[in-house]
Amino acid sequence: MTEYKDVVILYHGKCPDGFGGAYAAWKKFGDRATYIPVDHGDAPPEGLAGREVYLVDFCYETAEQMGTLAKRAKRLVVLDHHESARPLVEAVPEHVYDAKRSGATIAWSYFHPETPAPRLMQYLEDGDLYRYSLPETRGIFSYLLVLPFDFFAWDKFAHELEDDAKRVEILKKSEAYTEFFKALADMSVERAKKVRFEGHEVYFASTHPNITLRSYVGNTLYKKLPPFALVVTAHPNGFGVSLRSDGSIDVSKIAEKYGGGGHPGAAGFFIPNGSEMPWTEVADEGSDA
Template sequence: MKEPRTIIIYHKNCPDGFGAAYSAWKKFGNDVEYLPSKPGVPPTEDFSGADLYFIDVCYPKDIMDKFAQTASSITVLDHHEGMRDVATSFPGVFDSTKSGATIAWSYFHPDTPVPLFLRYVENGDLYTFSLPDARAVLSYAYLKPFTFESWETIIKDVENPSTLASYIEKGKIYAEHSALLVENVADHADLVSFEGYECYLASVQNGFASDVGNILAKRKPPLAIALSMTPEELHVSLRSIKGADSVDVAKIAQKYGGNGHPNASGFRITWGDTLPWTPVKDEDTGN
């Protein structure tokens, strides 16, 4: 009898999503399929009879139910607050206090402590940076190839105090450079009206959305917009600052077909569609 397919569907172009996929790889190796998938863009593959793991990515209930009609099983490992109701309607783990990578590791390796590097990944994804020199470690590590074999080496390097110190030393240079770039981008943001708020909007390179968005949300609360683009669409990242007057940007993103966390979310706009914001004259800059 033919063995059922096992497919690991993980958050594409996301270090946390890749860390979650790595956690699965450490259990299954190359005996299963790995499918990177964008939030808001459901996979179109035929999943008939397959055991599906959605890790660090999930889709609206109607779409997940369609997958469930033909799949052998569905397991969801997620932490995005905007997907709580969907994720918890399937077997798996939902924990908004952790990241996809650490949830997946604990699920697939319950008797093995979470590797230190995956804790660093979680630090960056949750935007806490509470571990010592987290920005430096991640700045250097994320320059390396996103392959399972490469991350296997990184995991070992970060567990070794000597090589970890080397990562920190080299990473501080990259982190300092990134901070200067982020400040420069933030300084060139434009003021817009969006969802009843006047907020800053900046065009960013992929990977800078959180840093730029958080700076701008602090400069002009309660939220900010960071844009990146592809030939097909605009990627809209929303950021807000935690606190009593915080705005749940996940709920805003859901209005436009996106999702995320209360303070970090996103959605996509296809080129040619109407933009959901309008320019506002900035009295401080005159722009």
């Protein structure tokens, strides 16, 4: 069994916002903590007994899991913003829940209450909540697509964003990244198929598991065929399913039916290998099928 340090950070893995929250914790604890990426469908790691545990941009799906974790840990703190997780988050005595902020900015204000959030945190929130109210956010997220989930790399990047001249250089470089990733996303959109799922005829597409690409594809497709779209990514142990909605339907409720969760407009769940697919393909018009 892995021997963890006294402080353990469990953060939403494979997600810029989740890693941003872990980065905020790292800026406080450094190498005094153990940092573990986790995902929905995972069981809590063993070896957390007697540890100070922080769940960042993440909450386990069941009250049983959360209760077991709370009993084992010396201290449990949950920092989250996913609306489907709200009851479980608020059941933990030490928590911060705020659907209007992202996991990264919640974590930053929790771990650094006297320090204003750096630009990186602001961009993460703007993109994760799909506001894009800051003109530079799309470029920054394109750049993040090629940046490894490494604290030292992110720390360097965060400092560069605070320098006006270096930020201009980053944004100029990100233009090429943005064009390339948009081309990849557009290919997924062009190859999308219609399926029947949860009483709706919607578009189904596959793409790279990066959250920015999934969101672009999903949002493009639900605009073509409301009220939502499915974007699926392949993994060794199954399929990740992302749901993106126009707001007229709460896709987090759909995701919860399959063991997932999220927000009303953006949610997801996981289908293990060997499971029956919960949708059926709709034959193209004019097809002999």
